[in-house]
Amino acid sequence: MIDVKGYEGQRVAVLGLGRSGMATARALKAGDAEPLVWDDSAEARDKAEAEGFTIHDLGKQGAFDDVAALILSPGIPHLYPEPNKYVALAWQAGVPVDNDISLFFRSFATQDWDNFDTIPRVVTVTGSNGKSTTSALIHHVLQHVNRPTQLAGNIGVGVLDIDPAIDGEVVVLELSSYQTDLARNLTPDIAVLTNMSPDHLDRHGGFGGYFAAKRRLFAEGGPDRAIVGIDEPEGAYLANQLATSATDDRVIRISTKQKLAGKGWNVFVRKGFLSEYRKGRQAGYIDLREIEGLPGVHNHQNACAAYAVCRSLGLAPRVIEEAFKSFAGLPHRSQTIANINGVRFVNDSKATNVESAACALEAFKNIRWICGGLEKEGGLAGLAPHFDNVKKAYVIGRDARKFALGLEGVDLEICETMEAAVSQAARDAEKGDTVLLAPAAASFDQYDSFEKRGEDFIAQVNAL
Known part of the structure; x- marks a missing residue:
């Protein structure tokens, strides 16, 4: 842990009690400051209180009296699309607003x-x-x-x-x-x-x-x-x-x-x-x-x-x-999972939008492309220049048929599930092909996160 310097003996408010907020509170305490923590989530407040931190409602009258700074978690907007209400109160009280990156430096x-x-x-x-x-x-x-x-x-x-x-x-x-x-x-x-x-x-x-x-x-x-x-x-x-x-x-x-x-x-x-x-x-x-x-x-x-x-x-x-x-790549980012009978299996579940999926399609040739999920705004037109690299698409997701409408000119198969897509792509694949998961869509129609989607792909490949 990095003990925060410069706030010894002072009260410092911490807004947002996720990973960075709790780490900030601990580091402030280790540096002999008095962290005053707040989160709109009662569950988050209960966890912080159980760890011994002082819960301090930043919306109450006088909440910023004798507070040296407000440390903001990165997910909380401070200016656009509109200032967070607690940030606005800190401004009114003349209390500096900062974040954990600044405390680190x-x-x-x-x-x-x-x-x-x-x-x-x-x-x-x-x-x-x-x-x-x-x-x-x-x-x-x-x-x-x-x-x-x-x-x-x-x-x-x-x-x-x-x-x-x-x-x-x-x-x-x-x-x-x-x-x-x-x-x-x-x-x-x-x-x-x-x-x-x-x-x-x-x-x-x-x-x-x-x-x-x-x-x-x-x-x-x-x-x-x-x-x-x-x-x-x-x-x-x-x-x-x-x-x-x-x-x-x-x-x-x-x-x-x-x-x-x-x-x-x-x-x-x-x-x-x-x-x-x-x-x-x-x-x-x-x-x-x-x-x-x-x-x-x-x-x-x-x-x-x-x-x-x-x-x-x-x-x-x-x-x-x-x-x-010797660099193996990061999980879920152009990550080679296996080479089976001359066929490469690549997990790029992090390709959640058209731009990142286009990079993946550009990186490989002879692609058996597993795609689909919760489509984002703007459609799939940006992928069209890379369709020549795709031998066949295997579309997954709850709205697989709707997603497939954006893949005009691509040979495709509606699979809906990862298991069906990996199985069929593996059956179709020839030596020199790449079975690529690059969904060009969010995962939330079927998975909690892109990581969970990538893990399912890995599991299905391993099952081969």
């Missing part, structure tokens, strides 16, 4: 560091897509070279639940826009922006607000090194804003859509080959085409970001390549 460093040979580093990863895989890949490479490392944030454990740093450790944090938007303290050593596409627009008041939330990670504290995907205008703008000259190597630009020939520090992928250029000269390369845990252009972008981070930490290209080859 103000509390992570300790006096013990004075005795370290190598100061710990913090790497943060944000972006619209690929955050989890990029974070996990960086963590995997560091583990491969026996560098002390912890993985936290949106992946792994909460930021305040990690252990205090040891000599030379690297902490890798996956951060969402919900977390970067509110934090008052953001001081990573290395910050990554993978890419930008519209997401969480209601929460941020539009795409501009969404980008502004991501940009804060780079603008508020100023990382020693920024690694920025420049395949979208927002990333290109950010990289330009951060660099003071064309040769400023504090900014590493990454791309999967263009060869980067500038005089700075660039990492890009073309036709499956990752290349690193510094001052116009090649400094390293990796053939990504046969790395099973990183299939497709979207994973090649993740590889660019992770490679740039590891190079910034002083690792050699060949060492990074060796670690990449």
Whole structure:
């Protein structure tokens, strides 16, 4: 646990008692603050009270009297689509509103560091897509070279639940826009922006607000090194804003859509080959085409970001390549489950929307595609350019027939259940085919989560 500093002897309100809220309350208490906790859920309040925390109704008159700060859980909106009522009361009382990410950055460093040979580093990863895989890949490479490392944030454990740093450790944090938007303290050593596409627009008041939330990670504290995907205008703008000259190597630009020939520090992928250029000269390369845990252009972008981070930490290209080859991928994200008689079975249950499913369809050839579920707004038109890679679709879900209407021109079979889809796809598959679960839909018509859907796919494949 990271003991929160700066609130010793003070009362600090905590709103939202899920994983991050309870971790925050514990970390505040460990730092000799007095946490006052609240959640609209009576069940959550009862659990907190049973753990010994003071329940404090933030809606009562005078609730913010003598309160030093309000720490907000990431799922609670503070501005858009409208301010949370307790946040508005904190504003009226002049009480600063903050979050656990900010508490982490103000509390992570300790006096013990004075005795370290190598100061710990913090790497943060944000972006619209690929955050989890990029974070996990960086963590995997560091583990491969026996560098002390912890993985936290949106992946792994909460930021305040990690252990205090040891000599030379690297902490890798996956951060969402919900977390970067509110934090008052953001001081990573290395910050990554993978890419930008519209997401969480209601929460941020539009795409501009969404980008502004991501940009804060780079603008508020100023990382020693920024690694920025420049395949979208927002990333290109950010990289330009951060660099003071064309040769400023504090900014590493990454791309999967263009060869980067500038005089700075660039990492890009073309036709499956990752290349690193510094001052116009090649400094390293990796053939990504046969790395099973990183299939497709979207994973090649993740590889660019992770490679740039590891190079910034002083690792050699060949060492990074060796670690990449042993990366198994994250569960439910282009995860190879089995190879049976020359047929590959891939679980990408996390592909819950058209954009992510399109990446999966682009990554493989000769696809036996298991798709369907609770269809999201906008339809399936964005998948049409990738239908040539699909030999046949096997549609699951309660409304499988309705979903299938969006797959015009694709040979398909209505299966409804995962068991039927995997069984039929396996019977039809030929050597060289890939049976791919990439639903392009939410799971809630049949499963509690995309994880449960992926686990069912794995179970059915294992049953083969």
